[in-house]
Amino acid sequence: xxxxxxxxxxxxxxxxxxxxxxxxxxxxxxxxxxxxxxxxxxxxxxxxxxxxxxxxxxxxxxxxxxxxxxxxxxxxxxxxxxxxxxxxxxxxxxxxxxxxxxxxxxxxxxxxxxxxxxxxxxxxxxxxxxxxxxxxxxxxxxxxxxxxxxxxxxxxxxxxxxxxxxxxxxxxxxxxxxxxxxxxxxxxxxxxxxxxxxxxxxxxxxxxxxxxxxxxxxxxxxxxxxxxxxxxxxxxxxxxxxxxxxxxxxxxxxxxxxxxxxxxxxxxxxxxxxxxxxxxxxxxxxxxxxxxxxxxxxxxxxxxxxxxxxxxxxxxxxxx
Amino acid sequence: xxxxxxxxxxxxxxxxxxxxxxxxxxxxxxxxxxxxxxxxxxxxxxxxxxxxxxxxxxxxxxxxxxxxxxxxxxxxxxxxxxxxxxxxxxxxxxxxxxxxxxxxxxxxxxxxxxxxxxxxxxxxxxxxxxxxxxxxxxxxxxxxxxxxxxxxxxxxxxxxxxxxxxxxxxxxxxxxxxxxxxxxxxxxxxxxxxxxxxxxxxxxxxxxxxxxxxxxxxxxxxxxxxxxxxxxxxxxxxxxxxxxxxxxxxxxxxxxxxxxxx
Numbered sequence: 001x002x003x004x005x006x007x008x009x010x011x012x013x014x015x016x017x018x019x020x021x022x023x024x025x026x027x028x029x030x031x032x033x034x035x036x037x038x039x040x041x042x043x044x045x046x047x048x049x050x051x052x053x054x055x056x057x058x059x060x061x062x063x064x065x066x067x068x069x070x071x072x073x074x075x076x077x078x079x080x081x082x083x084x085x086x087x088x089x090x091x092x093x094x095x096x097x098x099x100x101x102x103x104x105x106x107x108x109x110x111x112x113x114x115x116x117x118x119x120x121x122x123x124x125x126x127x128x129x130x131x132x133x134x135x136x137x138x139x140x141x142x143x144x145x146x147x148x149x150x151x152x153x154x155x156x157x158x159x160x161x162x163x164x165x166x167x168x169x170x171x172x173x174x175x176x177x178x179x180x181x182x183x184x185x186x187x188x189x190x191x192x193x194x195x196x197x198x199x200x201x202x203x204x205x206x207x208x209x210x211x212x213x214x215x216x217x218x219x220x221x222x223x224x225x226x227x228x229x230x231x232x233x234x235x236x237x238x239x240x241x242x243x244x245x246x247x248x249x250x251x252x253x254x255x256x257x258x259x260x261x262x263x264x265x266x267x268x269x270x271x272x273x274x275x276x277x278x279x280x281x282x283x284x285x286x287x288x289x290x291x292x293x294x295x296x297x298x299x300x301x302x303x304x305x306x307x308x309x310x311x312x313x314x315x316x317x318x319x320x
Numbered sequence: 321x322x323x324x325x326x327x328x329x330x331x332x333x334x335x336x337x338x339x340x341x342x343x344x345x346x347x348x349x350x351x352x353x354x355x356x357x358x359x360x361x362x363x364x365x366x367x368x369x370x371x372x373x374x375x376x377x378x379x380x381x382x383x384x385x386x387x388x389x390x391x392x393x394x395x396x397x398x399x400x401x402x403x404x405x406x407x408x409x410x411x412x413x414x415x416x417x418x419x420x421x422x423x424x425x426x427x428x429x430x431x432x433x434x435x436x437x438x439x440x441x442x443x444x445x446x447x448x449x450x451x452x453x454x455x456x457x458x459x460x461x462x463x464x465x466x467x468x469x470x471x472x473x474x475x476x477x478x479x480x481x482x483x484x485x486x487x488x489x490x491x492x493x494x495x496x497x498x499x500x501x502x503x504x505x506x507x508x509x510x511x512x513x514x515x516x517x518x519x520x521x522x523x524x525x526x527x528x529x530x531x532x533x534x535x536x537x538x539x540x541x542x543x544x545x546x547x548x549x550x551x552x553x554x555x556x557x558x559x560x561x562x563x564x565x566x567x568x569x570x571x572x573x574x575x576x577x578x579x580x581x582x
Contacts, residue, residue, distance in 0.1 A: 199468075200458040200483075204475045211472030214465050215557055285476060292557070293564050301561040305554025307509075309547070310405035315505045318412055 005044075009061035012036050013068025026073040027132075033065050034108040037077035045079075051179065054079065055172045074106050076171050080182045082158025082235075085111035086174075088165040089147030090127070092118055099168035101130050106171035107178065113154050114165070115147035145287075149246035152238060158182070160238060164229040167272045174230060176267035181232035187256050188232040188266025189224045195270055196223060203276070208288040212250060215295060216257045217304050224265055226253040227287065237261050250291035258298055345372040346440055347419030350395075351409025352377050354384040355427035362425065363393040368433035369423060370440055376416055377427070378409035386427070406551060407508045414494075414504040423493045424507075429535050431491060438528035439493035448498040449517045450527035452491055455484030457533065466549045469556040473511060476560060477518050485526055487514045488552060498522050511552075511559035519567045 016032055017024060037058055045054065058077045066072060086104050090097050097114070104112055114127060115136045128135060134154065141147045148162050159181045161174060180188035196202050202223075210223040226249040233241075240259060245252040256263050276284070295303060348366040352359060366375045375395035379387045381403030390397045398412060410424055421443045423436060442450040456467035463471075470486040487510035502516040517524050 196461060198459055198461060199463045199471075200455070204480050207468065207472040207475050211468050211556075214468060214553060219465065285478070288476065289560075289564060292560050296557065296561045296564070302554035302557050305550045305557060307551060307554055307558075309551060310408050310508060311402075312405075312408065312505075312508060314400070314404055314408060315411050315415075315508060318415055319505070 004064075005057040005060040006064035008040060009033070009037075009064025009066075010068035011064075012061075013065035013070075015068075016065075017069040017071070024069065024071055026071060029065070029069055029071050029073045030075045030108070033062055033073075033075055034077045034080075036065075037061050038079045038081075041077075041079035049079070051176055054179070055175070075108065076106050076175055078108055078175050078179050078182075080108060080159070080178065082182055083110045083156075084159040084161065084178050084182070085109055085113065085155040085157040086161040086163050087113045087148050087151035087155065088115070088163050089141075089144040089151065090114055090116045090119070090165045091144060094166055096168055097127060097165045098130065100163060100165055101127075101133060103168055103171045103174065104163065105130075105132070107175050109161075110157050111155055113151040115141060115151045117141045117147065143247070145249055146247050149243050152233075152246055153243045158235045159232055160235075161232045162230055164272060167229075167269075169230070169269050173267055173269050177230055177232040180264070180266035181234050184262060185232075185264045185266060186234045186237040186261035187226060187253070187263040189221070189226065189263065190228050190230055190271070191222075191224055191265035191268045192228055192271050193222045193224065194268065205276070205281070205284045205288075208285070209250070212254060212288060212291055212295075215292070215303055215305075216254060218257055218263070221263065221265070225250055226256070227284070228271060230267075230269060232266055234261075248287050248290045250287045251294050254291040254295045255298075258295060344374040344419045346370040346374070346421045346423060347413075347417035348373060348375045348423045348425065348436075349410055349413030349417060350375065350377050350425055350427050351404075351407075351413065352379040352382060352386050352390060352427040353403055353409075354382050354386055356384045356386050356389060357428075358430050359386050359389045359427050360393065361430045362427050363390065363395055365430060365433045365436065366423075366425060367393075367395075369436045370421075374417070374419060376413045378404075378413045380404040380409055405508075406548070407510055411504050411506075411508040414499055414507050417499075420496045421493055422496070422499060423491060425491045429490070429532065431530055431535070435528055435530055436491055439491050442525060442527040443493045443495050446523060447493075447525040447527070448495045448501075448522035449487070449514075449524040450493040451482065451485040451487065451524065452489050452532065453483075453485055453526040453529040454489055454532055458484065464549070466552045469511075469553050473514075473556050473559065477515060477563065479518055479524070482524070482526060486510065487517075488555070489532055491528075491530060493527070495522075509555050509558055511556045512562055515559040515563045515567075519563060 062075055062077055086109050112133045114133055117139050141150055152160055159178055161178050177188045206223040209225045213221040237256060241252050241255055245255060346369055348369055363375060367373055377390040377395045378398045379390050380400035414422055421440050423440055439450045467484055470484040474480055474482040498517060501520045501522060502513050506513040506516055
């Protein structure tokens, strides 16, 4: 590279400031950086860029732009072709939500949708004070999956990122899901494999997750399904699955694989150590049951695992 | 496939201890296919499980002299000239069994009678299905898909306490009542039988621990060939399908008692 990304950013920032003197703001600067960097990065890094390099150089470009334009803003620019949104379900009053939103604001998102069902007025105000956030207040929407489905319905972007509102994750880690979905995956899943540890010591739901993938001949996905946050979906996936499908993520996961959508891992975020009460666990089991119900009715009761060897007839004859 | 029985006109040959039509307490069912190497010892241990035992050997597709060994042992022998396929012999044997307790073992694995007795004892003290408390190698991050299927299936049925125990593995024992409830033909697809047993509210319990992995490493290796492990994965799916058709709630999720076999 003849000229550093920082210098590129600096020059771009400087000329942008000159041309728009008097009418610059953080938000216009962010938009400009995202737009410029998308074009530049594609030229600089070609078709198969290395993610870490994209993050590093993107940060440098943004830092240069800030200096050149002499304006402060927070952004990790990503070379995206399309537009992106994030959807969260705020389960209850939680201080982590604001941390999560702060990280998200570091990403080139066109929309952030927060679905709330239960909030004190003070907390509500606090979230409302956050810039660029669309709040959906729906007291009856207690189910997080339902909440996210509702949130997704309000997005119109090419990619939608579904985020855990109770766990702040660095912008760069989340951005990877967006990038993966923007550059070809229809469903970019969280790769939790590395931290699952010994099989016999894992929470039970991972067994169903992994077996669902095995059922669908996708052992490569291991225990990664749409039942784990975060994940990103392409507009193609949202349109073909339908928004309502998101209310049951394992079923949406199975449907995505069966309908030939491109499902793969987008990034790696440690899963939240959660204590699942029995109601939550039952919901998980029933959700996976719906996934199998869908798969078995769409692709046969043994899916791709036929029984070619047994002479079942002989039992019938024997009884007679 | 033509059903071939050796005894003229009869479906099975009875000899030895089962000449009378009196009902034995225990029936031990052993599918046999070319298992000359271990068969004699297996039959011997089987006959010692209980003082009042009938041993039923379902010899199918055997060409290695297994049939002769079975007949000499005094067991009841049911013979098919062609292989019946995995687990089908168990269903046939169960249809022929007269005992109150049915014990299922394989002909390629010698398990001492004392260990087998535990399964019979558990059924006689109230269990309807006594499973081998064997969960496969699971102290690792990646498990074989057959092991995964068994574990996931039990979680799915609300019986995670069973870990990886499965009717796919031997030994296991059934009460006469269990056989009547689930039907002998289900035994040809063991996970299906397991789903029916749990779904019908039968008492399904972990029984003795027989490390079939250690006892018969070559067999375990065989099970892991593509075709057999595919068969077993498919069996679990077929069983899930049965459960969803017969047990699973379609609309109302609220009134489910998951622990009671939802």
